Amino acid sequence: xxxxxxxxxxxVGLVSGAGLAHVGHDVTCVxxxxxxxxxxxxxxxxxxxxxxxxxxxxxxxAGRFRATTDLASAVRESDFTMLAVxxxxxxxxxxxxxxxxxxxxxxxxxxxxxxxxxxxVKSTVVPGTTDQTVRTVLERASGRVVGPDxxxxxxxxxxxxxxxxxxxxxxxxxxxxxxxxxxxxxVAALYAAFGGVPVLAxxxxxxxxxxxxxxxxxxxxxxxxxxxxxxxxxxxGVDMADVSRGVSLAGYFRPEGSTEPVPITAFLRAxxxxxxxxLPKDVRALVRHGRDAGEPMRLLSAVMEVNDDQPxxxxxxxxxxxxxxxxxxVAVLGLSFKPGTDDIRESPAVPVLRRLADEGAKVRAYDxxxxxxxxxxxxxxxxxxxxxxxxxxxxxxxxxxxTAWDEFRRLPALACATDRPPVLxxxxxxxxxxxxxxxxxxxx
Ligand SMILES: NC(=O)c1ccc[n+]([C@@H]2O[C@H](COP(=O)([O-])OP(=O)(O)OC[C@H]3O[C@@H](n4cnc5c(N)ncnc54)[C@H](O)[C@@H]3O)[C@@H](O)[C@H]2O)c1
Numbered sequence: 001x002x003x004x005x006x007x008x009x010x011x012v013g014l015v016s017g018a019g020l021a022h023v024g025h026d027v028t029c030v031x032x033x034x035x036x037x038x039x040x041x042x043x044x045x046x047x048x049x050x051x052x053x054x055x056x057x058x059x060x061x062a063g064r065f066r067a068t069t070d071l072a073s074a075v076r077e078s079d080f081t082m083l084a085v086x087x088x089x090x091x092x093x094x095x096x097x098x099x100x101x102x103x104x105x106x107x108x109x110x111x112x113x114x115x116x117x118x119x120x121v122k123s124t125v126v127p128g129t130t131d132q133t134v135r136t137v138l139e140r141a142s143g144r145v146v147g148p149d150x151x152x153x154x155x156x157x158x159x160x161x162x163x164x165x166x167x168x169x170x171x172x173x174x175x176x177x178x179x180x181x182x183x184x185x186x187v188a189a190l191y192a193a194f195g196g197v198p199v200l201a202x203x204x205x206x207x208x209x210x211x212x213x214x215x216x217x218x219x220x221x222x223x224x225x226x227x228x229x230x231x232x233x234x235x236x237g238v239d240m241a242d243v244s245r246g247v248s249l250a251g252y253f254r255p256e257g258s259t260e261p262v263p264i265t266a267f268l269r270a271x272x273x274x275x276x277x278x279l280p281k282d283v284r285a286l287v288r289h290g291r292d293a294g295e296p297m298r299l300l301s302a303v304m305e306v307n308d309d310q311p312x313x314x315x316x317x318x319x320x321x322x323x324x325x326x327x328x329x330v331a332v333l334g335l336s337f338k339p340g341t342d343d344i345r346e347s348p349a350v351p352v353l354r355r356l357a358d359e360g361a362k363v364r365a366y367d368x369x370x371x372x373x374x375x376x377x378x379x380x381x382x383x384x385x386x387x388x389x390x391x392x393x394x395x396x397x398x399x400x401x402x403t404a405w406d407e408f409r410r411l412p413a414l415a416c417a418t419d420r421p422p423v424l425x426x427x428x429x430x431x432x433x434x435x436x437x438x439x440x441x442x443x444x
Pocket of ligand 1: 007008009013030031033036071084086087098101122123125159161277278
């Protein structure tokens with residue numbers, strides 16, 4: 001059992017903190033937001049994540065987990081501190097102000113603690129940040145130097161929202177960056193309970209780059225599929241869904257003896273684009289970081305360009321049937337950036353809703369989890385929100401699917417039961433096109 005403090009109780013900090021407590025460590029999560037801390041301390045996660053309420057209840061009951069705003073005490077009463085604060089994109093680069101503020105506070109707290117302490121950067125930061133920015137701030141604030149008294153590591157997190165608890169408790173790999181072997185071993189040992197998982201020990205900059213590369217490859221596949229899907233649509237008579245399937249059946253995408261392609265091929269499907277708090281931010285940050293270093297980053301720039309245009313494809317498909325869109329009753333189904341989460345950060349639904357409002361469409365939106373977040377995000381657009389799928393499509397002339405929630409698979413059956421089935425614009429290629437009357441899908 002190790003004593004760990006985690007700074008930042010968001011998706012990564014809270015799930016990692018509760019997960020590490022679950023496997024036997026003693027964990028204190030710290031956040032600057034007192035309301036968030038109070039909610040967590042009383043067993044209520046501040047965001048939706050499958051399995052998190054149960055995980056949190058278990059570790060709170062076991063007395064191995066607590067939440068606080070008191071960073072200094074949490075650091076002094078632990079031997080490892082993970083920095084899991086946000087690193088949002090500020091329009092040109094990642095904003096490191098929370099990382100710097102947290103590192104500074106951790107450093108100050110270490111002045112009144114004796115014994116070795118290891119600081120682990122878990123936030124996604126561009127290559128070089130841990131060894132340069134974080135190290136400088138930490139050494140200055142703590143009065144220690146990285147060495148026997150102070151360990152510095154970079155341990156990127158690969159969990160995905162929507163399956164965060166499962167991803168954390170069943171990791172596919174543990175990447176540990178560190179400048180020396182003993183720090184690397186100490187950090188890897190925190191994950192000893194996850195036996196059998198490959199552990200990759202590298203330096204801090206490599207660990208940072210592995211995180212960006214992991215997200216960039218997914219974003220690249222998605223934009224690749226979207227670009228080809230857009231071409232399929234323009235050419236006519238060819239559906240990107242069939243093309244993706246054909247590509248995915250290649251031997252190099254399929255384990256020997258299996259007829260099912262490997263999971264990565266799911267990223268080869270055309271749709272309305274990727275969103276969320278990670279992929280767009282991380283690709284943009286890497287492009288900027290590369291340019292700052294003198295590399296033009298042409299491929300990843302194009303990945304973002306393609307992605308930024310995808311929401312407009314949804315509008316164009318609607319306009320095939322309704323021009324102008326003014327006054328048209330449109331049901332927008334799905335607001336979160338992916339199923340299983342209430343997170344709407346960078347969701348394609350935001351630009352689509354804005355465009356529909358600009359065009360004067362009458363929008364009724366529905367999402368099983370994210371309606372409240374979207375109502376707060378886009379006030380003043382005149383959006384209406386339905387509290388069920390059935391209510392959303394009642395009286396709609398068009399239905400737009402933007403998130404692949406399972407319950408939307410009921411659409412063909414629901415539409416069949418109406419006198420005038422709405423036109424379906426499927427931004428996620430969720431519905432079998434042959435099962436629906438007037439169907440428009442991205443990539444076909
Ligand atoms: N969300 C994901 O799926 C995901 C996955 C992998 C990596 N990451 C990376 O992990 C990092 C955290 O992401 P997140 O989604 O958990 O962010 P988040 O915005 O959900 O949470 C960050 C938390 O840090 C708190 N905070 C900010 N400054 C603080 C300070 N000085 N002291 C204490 N608390 C502070 C905020 O109040 C907030 O609760 C980011 O770098 C992100 O890119 C995120």
